[in-house]
Amino acid sequence: MTEPGHLRVGIAGTGAIALASAAWLRQAGHGVMLWSPGGQGAEALRTQPLEAVGVQPCRVAVEVADTAAQLCGASDVLLIALPVNGHRRVMDALLPFLRDGQTVIVSSMASLSSLYLHEGARRAGKRVTVASFGTTVLTARRESATQVRVMTRRQAVGVSTLPSTEIESAIALCTVLFGGGFFAQENTLASALANVNPQSHGPLAVFNWTRIEHAENWPQYHCMTPGVSRAIEALDLERRAVAQAFGIALGPIEAHFARSFGTASARLEDIAAELHAKRGGPPGPVRTDTRYVSEDMPYGLAFVEALGRIAGVPTPATRTIVDAASLVNGIDYRQQNDLLAPLGLADETVAGLLARL
Missing domain, CATH: 1.10.1040.10 (N-(1-d-carboxylethyl)-l-norvaline Dehydrogenase; domain 2)
Known part of the structure; x- marks a missing residue:
């Protein structure tokens, strides 16, 4: 499913930002796998295409993971795209299956949820990079289980990383995934307060x-x-x-x-x-x-x-x-x-x- 030179992106979430990101990334040639932490949010996409309307209309096929383990195992990069009141639960589900060298992007991060994930991974002996967006790259509205309206691609999006030494690599990665406009923020607290x-x-x-x-x-x-x-x-x-x-x-x-x-x-x-x-x-x-x-x-x-x-x-x-x-x-x-x-x-x-x- 992934085109040469592109990445496999696993997305945790099936709300507006998750579906918008999936459509955007898939149209750019990246492989996309969605996982619904609640269990049912991605079922329709097993047999139907994902349709995006708005600023970048497209119809694309995406894969659907049954478990957090499958999502982590099949992905080069993970994107957590769900409300922050679900971050701790989803991060706890992903933590046992993260691999050394993986990057997890939290979109968007609040209340230092990225620090919770990074410190949890470090305690488990895993070397991962956690990148934080102060706000989402896209604004969107979920129209149905298979359709999303993408309203805006923000012109500039701040990024921070844990560890902070990975910021340049993270910005390069985000640019490959979403295009330009990313800039470095001072630290993860700056990302949280920038929202x-x-x-x-x-x-x-x-x-x-x-x-x-x-x-x-x-x-x-x-x-x-x-x-x-x-x-x-x-x-x-x-x-x-x-x-x-x-x-x-x-x-x-x-x-x-x-x-x-x-x-x-x-x-x-x-x-x-x-x-x-x-x-x-x-x-x-x-x-x-x-x-x-x-x-x-x-x-x-x-x-x-x-x-x-x-x-x-x-x-x-x-x-x-x-x-x-x-x-x-x-x-x-x-x-x-x-x-x-x-x-x-x-x-x-x-x-x-x-x-x-």
Whole structure:
């Protein structure tokens, strides 16, 4: 299935980013095998082609793995492409079958899930490279079990590696797989904090909660009003202050939008209006278990809170949004992060954490 000079890529996950990545990689000539950690997500692709619509339309055949062992054994490179609330479970499943010299790409990484994988592999005596994307290369929406809509190929994507000495090789590998636009980030913590989804999704969900509960069709950027934008900016300032305490300089959220989507406006509320005029969407979530709260609260905003406690940086705006989401949904999102405890962050120091990276 793999063409000469191309790679065999094993993808853990069958959601929008997994299917979009599979179609993109297969069209580029790479071999692709999908594994559904839940067991059923890839069944239709055993007998039907994967169809991508949007920015790079194609119909391609992909392979389907029955187990984590089969996925690891058949792949040169592994891509973990699923929500971060599934990272620990999937990483635990993959760990026994990783091979020395393999690269695992985590797309996208949050809450230092890549550090969890790398330290687990090292304890098992395995030499692997774990590459982290601060955000996904593609934006996409899963239309069905065999169809995905690829909406954007981001113009620039940051990459970090564990160990850090493998960064040049990882960027070269990512370029072979996805094309250009990859740049090195300082370390894995920089990749985690570079992802602005929690800062943008959190206030957007909290302040549009009735729309979510009523399952309304609401355009996200149109509803990123001046007030919501002001709240997002407050969370972004705290994200950058926490990063600075760890010696990491991050640009503002406005620069992220410009880099990812080519926006020209300076103010966040104007960027939102520009994107709404340009794209007309995407629509906001219509389920109360949306990843905007189930993923971005515990693994994004609560993680920033935890780092703030380590570094002595106050994060009152972040705390307010996590409190509001927990209150309105009846879930303590700080208790939903299954990575903080095994990573031992409660007892960590700034210097200690940086030394692990």
